[in-house]
Amino acid sequence: MLTLGQRLWPTLAGLGFAAFPLLRPYGDKTGDAADAAAAFADPSWVASHGVCMIAFIALALALRARGARRSELGAWVGTGLLLPFYGAETFGLHAIGTHATISGADDLWQLADGVRNQPVALACFALGLLALAAVGVGVAVSSWRSGAVTRIAAIIVAAGLVTYLPQYFLPETGRVIHGVALGIGLLLLAAAPARAARTPSPAPEAIPRPIGPEVGENGPNRTVERTNHG
Known part of the structure; x- marks a missing residue:
């Protein structure tokens, strides 16, 4: 029977990964500064990126609950490397967009590039996604001999994590499909039986030895007490 954590954490992770591309505004993809400013300033920008950050944390907790x-x-x-970048993307670009909608979007792209294309931030972002890709491979390998539902769920989750970096270059529809597919895989994992812990085999019972003198082929062995005289 699944524990609360084995159900809760994959469910939260699945809902978060699916909600992120569905809630995210895509005005920054049009190339128009006014559209980008409106997208950054939209409250759904913060909400969508916020649930994605929660999803990364819930993913790690889901793996812990399942003993992986x-x-x-x-x-x-991977989460530790990704969250600083996501935090800057969430709150930094939101502040830039809010300011641009009030005072004009003349320097919007310059400011946004300073947040998104900072070399250290980009390196941490790429390394974090590579770590998640390795996690995906590990999930698939460890679940290969499990039941059918667990194996299918693990393959979907693994594919979603391995392709999380390239999906950023897809159009809106492709990103939505990717997020929803990853979410479905995690929701299936929340319903799939966890790998049972290996129970050690019991030690063989010791055979009690009879109490009393040992009996040999020629009858009881008697111990002769030697008495010294003199």
Whole structure:
């Protein structure tokens, strides 16, 4: 029977990854500064990126709940590298967009590029997504001999994590399909049986030895006490 954590954390992760591309405004993809400013300033910009950050954390907790310790470690490493970039993207661009809608969007792209294309931030972002891709491979390998539902769910989740970096270059429809597919995989995982822990085999019972003198082929062995005289 699944525990609360084995159901809760994959469900939260699945809903978060699916909601992110559905809620995210895409005005920054049109190339128009006014559209980008409106997208950054939209409250759904903060909401969508916020639920995605929660999804990354819930993914690591889901792996912990299912006993996948190595994959959990990789998920924490990837999440730790990704969250600073997502935080800047969420709150920094939102502040830039809000300011641009009031005072004009003349320098919007310059300011946005300063947030998005900072070399250290980009390196952490790429390394974090590569760590998640490795997590995806580990999830698929560890679940290959599990039941059918677990195996299918793991393959979907693995494909979603491995392709999380290239999906950023897809148009809006492609990103929505990717997010929803990853969400479905995690929701299936929330309903799939967890890998049972291996129970050690019981030690063989010791055979009690009879109490009393040992009996040999020629009858009881008697111990002769030697008495010294003299």
